[in-house]
Amino acid sequence: MSGYRVGVLGATGAVGSTILEVLAERDFPAAEVVPFASERSAGRKLDWNGAAIECRALSPETIQGLDVVLSSAGGAVSAEWAPQLVEAGAVVVDNTSYWRMHEDVPLVVAGVNPEAADAHKGIVANPNCTTMVAMMALAPIHRAVGLERLVVSTYQAVSGTGQRAIEELQAQSRAVLAGEDVPAAAIYPHRIAFNVLPQVEVFKDGDDYTTEERKVMAETRKILRLSEDVGISATCVRVPVVTGHSESVNIQTGRELSPDECRELLSQAPGLVVLDNPGDGIYPLPIAAAGRDEVLVGRVRRDPSHERCLNLWVVGDNLRKGAALNAVQVAELLHQRDLVRVPAGASLG
Ligand SMILES: NC(=O)c1ccc[n+]([C@@H]2O[C@H](COP(=O)([O-])OP(=O)(O)OC[C@H]3O[C@@H](n4cnc5c(N)ncnc54)[C@H](OP(=O)(O)O)[C@@H]3O)[C@@H](O)[C@H]2O)c1
Numbered sequence: 001m002s003g004y005r006v007g008v009l010g011a012t013g014a015v016g017s018t019i020l021e022v023l024a025e026r027d028f029p030a031a032e033v034v035p036f037a038s039e040r041s042a043g044r045k046l047d048w049n050g051a052a053i054e055c056r057a058l059s060p061e062t063i064q065g066l067d068v069v070l071s072s073a074g075g076a077v078s079a080e081w082a083p084q085l086v087e088a089g090a091v092v093v094d095n096t097s098y099w100r101m102h103e104d105v106p107l108v109v110a111g112v113n114p115e116a117a118d119a120h121k122g123i124v125a126n127p128n129c130t131t132m133v134a135m136m137a138l139a140p141i142h143r144a145v146g147l148e149r150l151v152v153s154t155y156q157a158v159s160g161t162g163q164r165a166i167e168e169l170q171a172q173s174r175a176v177l178a179g180e181d182v183p184a185a186a187i188y189p190h191r192i193a194f195n196v197l198p199q200v201e202v203f204k205d206g207d208d209y210t211t212e213e214r215k216v217m218a219e220t221r222k223i224l225r226l227s228e229d230v231g232i233s234a235t236c237v238r239v240p241v242v243t244g245h246s247e248s249v250n251i252q253t254g255r256e257l258s259p260d261e262c263r264e265l266l267s268q269a270p271g272l273v274v275l276d277n278p279g280d281g282i283y284p285l286p287i288a289a290a291g292r293d294e295v296l297v298g299r300v301r302r303d304p305s306h307e308r309c310l311n312l313w314v315v316g317d318n319l320r321k322g323a324a325l326n327a328v329q330v331a332e333l334l335h336q337r338d339l340v341r342v343p344a345g346a347s348l349g
Helices: 014-025 075-087 114-119 129-145 163-178 211-224 259-267 320-336
Strands: 004-009 030-036 045-048 051-054 068-071 091-094 123-125 147-155 231-235 245-253 272-274 295-302 309-316
Touching: 004 014, 004 075, 014 030, 014 045, 014 068, 014 320, 030 045, 030 051, 068 075, 068 320, 075 091, 091 320, 114 320, 129 147, 129 211, 129 245, 129 259, 129 272, 129 295, 129 309, 129 320, 147 211, 211 231, 259 272, 259 295, 259 309, 309 320
Parallel strands: 004 030, 004 068, 068 091, 091 123, 147 231, 272 295
Antiparallel strands: 045 051, 147 245, 245 309, 295 309
16 A cells, blocks of 8 residues: 555553544555554553554664654653654654744644645654644734734643543542542642643742743743734633643734624634623633544633723644644645655754
């Protein structure tokens, strides 16, 4: 069978297992899918499109002969292995934060800035799931009227932290409901069940913003190519939801945009669905977004404090468009643009 030999790195994880599902659902020309995980999972059988495929550990031998690798095994693994995979001839679509802000690595949201991939030198980065969801709604508005200022407040699901965080929420919730002792928090700094944590990731080097908040601000600027004049402020919050990141976004636009014009603009945008009839209880919900490819947007309304400000409520599946779907869409656009190859002489500066 003709097609690419596709590596999926982190194939046993929350994102990697969704990548396997999405690859099976779409018609990306994969002749073979090779799953990679840690040494712990080597030999484990995974299902891909009805066939059993066997997990491998990373080694200089096992990474040979791959055309494209969709990588989600954490930043440290990508830091070490992405350059080796590129050296071995594979284009890497990386889901971790490690390469996103590197000046030689395009940060691509399919449907928003596909042209950025043209300049790749072997690695294309997938944005953070929170940034990705917001970009789907903000890019069409920015293209039409320009963004001058953004204030983003998030309500993020635990699957954004990975498989073990889902298990932590479930175990704690079961214990609370059964009136038993609640297992101590291990993944999060506090109990997540029946709670809300105003901390996503860590406060690094005395910063009073978390690393997640910094990512949302920096990645948004890179993807939309916003100048330093555009103010961006983010507050990221973890909520006891399994899948689906929700975001309240306040935007200030370059020219006045009515809520009706904004809804019309958003309804034309690919990959986005407007659900905005709040009087009838119709607005985006994480349980409605989970498992869906589209990002949902609603509650579009004027900010009464400023004539050029609107409020939006945006919700997307952090594992699908937020990670796995976008990674596969990036692989598809690389294929369509004949870019599934490492350019001769390419090196990351
Ligand atoms: N979850 C999201 O919504 C989301 C969205 C965007 C980006 N990301 C990023 O994607 C990455 C993975 O996230 P996740 O949520 O899928 O995490 P996860 O559920 O914890 O899965 C981690 C995966 O990495 C593998 N792995 C760990 N150490 C490894 C090593 N030394 N060598 C090879 N494989 C190794 C694990 O294999 P074993 O099973 O063998 O341990 C597992 O397959 C993270 O960098 C995260 O920031 C996540």
